[in-house]
Amino acid sequence: MAKENLPPGRYLPDGSYQPQNLSISDPLPRENSIESDVHHVPVNEILSVDWEPEVQLYFGDYGCFRTKIFKDSSGIIHTISNELHLNDISFYTRSLDGGSTWENGRLLLDSAQVPAMYDANFVGNSDTLSVIFSNTANTYTVFTTNHGIDWSSWNQHYTYWGGYIGFIERDNIVHLIVGDDDLSVTKYLSSSNHGISWSDAVTIFPDRWGRLTLGLNNSGLHLVVEGDDQEVYYSHKLNSDTSWTQRTRISGNPYIDSFFPSLVAWGDSNVIALWCDYEGSPYSWTGNIYYRRSTNSGLSWLPIYSLTENHLSLRHKCLAVGCSLFVALDQVVLEEDPDEEKLFLTYSTDNGESWSSLDRIMPSNSLSRDASLLISGDTIHMAFVDERYNRYNGALFYKRGYLRGEDAVHDNDKNLPSYISLSAYPNPFNSATTITLTGAEQAEIGIYDITGRLITTLHTIGGQALWDASAYSSGLYFARAAAEKASTIKLVLVK
Numbered sequence: 001m002a003k004e005n006l007p008p009g010r011y012l013p014d015g016s017y018q019p020q021n022l023s024i025s026d027p028l029p030r031e032n033s034i035e036s037d038v039h040h041v042p043v044n045e046i047l048s049v050d051w052e053p054e055v056q057l058y059f060g061d062y063g064c065f066r067t068k069i070f071k072d073s074s075g076i077i078h079t080i081s082n083e084l085h086l087n088d089i090s091f092y093t094r095s096l097d098g099g100s101t102w103e104n105g106r107l108l109l110d111s112a113q114v115p116a117m118y119d120a121n122f123v124g125n126s127d128t129l130s131v132i133f134s135n136t137a138n139t140y141t142v143f144t145t146n147h148g149i150d151w152s153s154w155n156q157h158y159t160y161w162g163g164y165i166g167f168i169e170r171d172n173i174v175h176l177i178v179g180d181d182d183l184s185v186t187k188y189l190s191s192s193n194h195g196i197s198w199s200d201a202v203t204i205f206p207d208r209w210g211r212l213t214l215g216l217n218n219s220g221l222h223l224v225v226e227g228d229d230q231e232v233y234y235s236h237k238l239n240s241d242t243s244w245t246q247r248t249r250i251s252g253n254p255y256i257d258s259f260f261p262s263l264v265a266w267g268d269s270n271v272i273a274l275w276c277d278y279e280g281s282p283y284s285w286t287g288n289i290y291y292r293r294s295t296n297s298g299l300s301w302l303p304i305y306s307l308t309e310n311h312l313s314l315r316h317k318c319l320a321v322g323c324s325l326f327v328a329l330d331q332v333v334l335e336e337d338p339d340e341e342k343l344f345l346t347y348s349t350d351n352g353e354s355w356s357s358l359d360r361i362m363p364s365n366s367l368s369r370d371a372s373l374l375i376s377g378d379t380i381h382m383a384f385v386d387e388r389y390n391r392y393n394g395a396l397f398y399k400r401g402y403l404r405g406e407d408a409v410h411d412n413d414k415n416l417p418s419y420i421s422l423s424a425y426p427n428p429f430n431s432a433t434t435i436t437l438t439g440a441e442q443a444e445i446g447i448y449d450i451t452g453r454l455i456t457t458l459h460t461i462g463g464q465a466l467w468d469a470s471a472y473s474s475g476l477y478f479a480r481a482a483a484e485k486a487s488t489i490k491l492v493l494v495k
Contacts (some may be wrong), residue, residue: 007230007257010285016211018285018314019230019257021278047347049359049380051401057383058091058105059395067383067396069372070122072129073450075476075492076147077374079383080108080120080131081396091396094148098476098490099381099400108142108151123169124194132174132195134165139178141195157198158189166214166223169194175221179208204244209233215265219297222265224250224273230257232275236298250292252304253279258290266320269297272352274307274318274327281311286332289313293352307346307355314341321375322452324349328371328382331358343368343384361399362386368397377452377478378403378488422479428492431470435479435489437463443481447491450476469493 009019057079058064064081071077076094083090093105108131120133130143139158144151158178167176174191178201186205189198210226220238225247227233232251237244250273251258261275274291281287289307294300307313307327316329325348330341343366344358362368367387374381380401385394421438422445435445437460445458445465455472458465467479469491477491 021284048404049401054397054399057396057398064385064394064396067372068121069374069383072126074126119165123174128194130194164211166212168214168216170216184208213263215263217265218268222271224261224263226261232258232261264318264320271298286312289316319373323351325352328373330369340367341369422489428494430495432468435465446480448478
C-alpha cells in the first residue's frame with residue numbers, strides 16, 4: 001500500500017504499519033452475510049509442551065526485531081534478526097547441537113552495505129543456504145556454502161519501489177512474489193539455485209496491494225494479501241493452472257479492518273489463512289486472530305473461526321507439520337501491562353479442526369513478541385524478541401520445548417505406566433551405537449532420518465538394542481520407542 005493511501009494508524013517497532021481500530025468511536029454497520037458469523041474454535045487438549053529456560057542470543061545497541069529460525073538438512077539451526085533503527089539483517093548465529101549451545105554471532109550485513117532489510121528468511125539446504133530479503137526498493141540474496149561459516153556479498157535480483165515480498169521454497173525451487181508500488185503491479189519470479197540467480201519477472205496482477213504471504217502444497221501455490229480496503233484476499237495457481245485466479249475476499253465484515261494476514265498450505269489440499277481482526281474489539285490497537293480453512297486447495301472455504309476470544313491479540317506466526325498446526329501469537333495481558341504483548345502458543349493435531357487453549361510461554365517479567373517457530377521431531381525451537389531488560393530495545397532470545405502426548409500431562413498419576421526414556425552410547429558415533437531403554441525391558445525402537453522418514457526398526461533385548469549404521473550416511477537421526485510415554489533422542493552419525 002502506498003504511503004499516501006495509508007489509513008490512520010501507527011508504525012510498530014519492526015517497521016510494520018498497523019491501522020487503528022476506528023470502529024470504537026464510530027460504530028459501522030455489520031454486513032448481513034454468512035461470512036460475518038464468526039465461530040468459536042473447539043478446544044482439544046491433546047499435547048503439552050515442556051519448556052526449557054530461554055537463552056539470550058544477542059542484544060544490540062538498538063534492539064532486535066523480525067527474528068527467523070531455520071534448520072538445514074545437516075541438522076544445524078540458524079537464526080537471524082534485524083536490529084531496530086538500523087534496519088539491518090544485523091545478527092546471525094547458529095547451533096550445531098540442536099539448540100543446546102550457540103556460537104558467538106556475527107553481523108551478516110550492515111547499513112553501509114544495504115540499508116533497511118525487510119521480510120528476510122532462509123531457503124536452501126546444507127550445501128547452499130541463502131537469506132532472501134528486501135529493502136522496499138530491491139530484493140537481495142546472500143548465501144553460504146559452508147554451513148554459515150562464510151557468507152557471500154549481497155546479490156541484487158529485482159528493483160522496485162515500495163511494496164512487500166513473499167517467498168517459499170520446495171524441491172529446490174524458490175517462488176517469489178513482489179508487490180511493486182512504482183509500477184503498481186504484482187510480479188512473480190523463481191530460482192532453481194536457492195536465490196542466487198532468478199528468472200525474469202512476470203506480471204501476475206495489474207495492481208499492487210499490501211503485505212502478503214505465499215504458501216505451497218502438493219496442489220500448487222497459494223497467496224493471501226492485505227487489500228487497500230484493509231481486508232484479506234486469497235488467490236492460487238494450482239499445478240493445472242496457467243495463471244493465478246482472481247483474488248477473492250475471505251475475511252468477514254468489510255466495515256471492520258482485517259490485517260496482518262498469513263497463510264500455510266500443506267499436504268495435498270489443505271490451506272489455512274489467519275489474520276488479526278477488529279470485529280467487536282473495544283481496543284484501539286488489538287483484536288482477535290481469525291482463521292479460515294480450505295480442504296480443497298482454496299476452491300471453497302469453511303466458515304471463519306476465532307482463535308482468540310479477548311480482543312487482545314496482534315501478530316502471529318503459523319507452522320504446519322504433518323497434520324499438526326502451531327501458532328505463536330502476541331497478546332496483551334491487561335493486568336500486567338496494557339501496552340506490551342506477551343507470547344502465547346496454541347496448536348492443533350487435526351489439521352485445524354480443534355485447537356488447544358492458549359499456553360503462555362514466557363514469565364510475567366517478560367515483554368516478548370515476534371516469534372519464529374521451528375518443529376523438529378518432538379522439539380519446538382523458537383526465536384523471539386524480549387524487552388525485559390530494556391522496554392524499547394528488545395534482545396534476541398531462543399527457547400526450546402518438548403512436545404508430550406496426552407498421557408504426559410498426567411505424569412504424576414501413579415496408575416499410569418512409568419515414562420520410557422532412551423539413551424545412546426557412543427553418541428556421536430561412527431558406525432554403531434547401543435540404545436538403552438529406561439522404564440521398560442522390551443520395546444520396538446524406530447530410527448528416523450532428518451525428514452522424519454522411518455528407515456529401520458530395532459528390537460530390544462534386555463532393555464538394549466544395537467543400531468549398525470554402517471550403511472547410512474553421516475548426519476542427524478532420531479530414535480523413538482514405539483510405546484506410550486516414550487521419549488525421542490537425537491543420534492549423530494559421523495564417518
